[in-house]
Amino acid sequence: MFRKLNILMVNDIIFPDVKGGSGRVVRELSKSLIRKGHNISVLVRRASEILPLREKEEIEICRYSVNYRNNLTFFISSLKNVYVTFNHISKGRKFDLIIFHHPLPALGISLIRRIRKIPKIYIFHSSWPEEFEVKSKKRGVGFFLRRWIERKILKDCSKIVVLSNYSKQKLLDLYGSLRLKVEIIPGGVDIERFKPSDNKNDVRIKLGIPIDKFTLLTIRNLTVRMGLENLIKAMVKVTERYKDILLIIGGRGILESKLKTLTKELGLERYIKFVGLIDEKVLPLYYQAADVFILPSKCLEGFGLVTLEALATGVPVLGTPVGGTIEILRRLDEKFLFKGIDVDSIANLIIESISDADIREGKLREKCRKFVVENYSWERSASELEKVLFSVLNVK
Structure with missing residues (x-):
């Protein structure tokens, strides 16, 4: 018998307020659960x-x-205001479940005594203290405070959902005692929004992309862990072999100026185009215009929703053997994985892909698309999550 649930999702961001994987997961899971008949509120x-x-x-x-x-x-202010806002929105209503996506707002809500009886689930996208360490390049008080908060919140939750085996192992390396709480539910992609184009040349003309260039695409936050410096350096070797090549880099971030300077210093300005933050309305078009998508991450790639977006559009993805990327691409075809995260590994596989007739002629579109449709829809993810929610509530 179906039971309609009143669910509160809590995160620091939601898409499109802020571009980011966890924010997109919050929105897409919320939409899918609403379609299943549940009431969803989001606090961000x-x-x-x-x-x-x-x-x-x-x-x-x-x-x-x-x-x-x-x-x-x-x-x-985060702790105080999430506390106040929750008290305000929860007047006269009862939540059956709370789903946390980030430790800080979760802590603010956990300070409210009356919510202690409400079952809580945590969707673990990445480790908050580890992300802090990568950004700040040190541990210090901030690292240990974040780890204490994250551990406390995870211990208070009935179940912890991760998007990949990599994220599960990362979680257990940090908090091994929580093993029995962990469930793996892969993320998804909007397969109606991200789909192949009938005419790639028309799309390229619309975006101002040359129709006679083999086009590589990467869409990333321009930060250190994304590995974009290695990708740009790899283009030196690639362009020595092939001249009809264009790398499009979409996104913004703290490394933008540095990456543009590196491109100029290496004499790659005619081969690399920075397009900035890509508007959501044209994002599917950029995928459709590409021959290959590149994911050059150095670390902390918990899942990689862009990988699924590209594949759903029929575009092969070349990715470094980091995190959740391994799990996705190995299931599809291991040849799409770089040997490592270094410059030569990236350059060599890009060169191989350019010379691959199946890729050049778009013959892998159907294979890539079918793989995602069969394994990674948001409806499938929401159904698996729904089972976890019902199990926590003992709903048969």
Whole structure:
């Protein structure tokens, strides 16, 4: 017998307020669970003052404000305001379950005594203290505080959902005692939005991309862990062999200026095009225009939703053997995995792909598309999550 659930999703971001994998997972799972008949509310940080504190279109979204002056004011205001906002939105309503996606807002809500009896689930996208360590290049007090908070929240949850075996192992390396709580539910992709084009040349003309170039695409936050410096350096060797080549880099981030300078220093300006933050309306078109998608991550690639978006569009993905990328591409075809994360490994496989007639002629489109449709739809992910929710509530 079906039971309609009132569920609260809690994260620091939601797509498209902020571009990011966890925010997209929150939105897509919420939409899919709503289609299944459940009531979903989402509580997230207000990423910009132009965003409303509350909205309800396809999903009810409630936002709490934060003070961005420094790390201390960010912490304190996050805890205080998520606490206040939750109390406000929960008046006169009862949530059957709370699904956490980030430790900090989860801590703010956990301070409320009356929610302790509400079952809680955590969807673990990555380790908050480890991400802090990679960005700051040190541990210090901030690392240990984040680890304490993350451990506390995870221990308080009935189940922990991860998107890949890699994320599961990463979680257990940090918090091994939580093994029995962990469930693997892969992420998904909107297979209606991301699909092949009938005419690649028309798409390229629309985007201003040359129709006679073998086009590589990568879409990333321009940060250290994404490995974009290695990809740009690899293009030196690639362009020595092939001249009809173009690498499109989409995204913004702290390394943008450095990456553009590196491109100029290596004399690659005619081969590499930076297109900035890609508008969501044209994002599927960029995938459709590409011959190959490149994922050059160095570390902490928990799942990689862009991999599925590219494959759903019929575009082969070449990825470094890092994190969840291994699990996706090995199931499809191991030849799409770079041997390593170094410059030569990246360059060599790109050169092989350019000379591969099946890739050049688009003969792998159907294989890539079919693989995603059969294994990675959001509806499938939501159905698996629904089973976990019902098991926590002992719903038969």
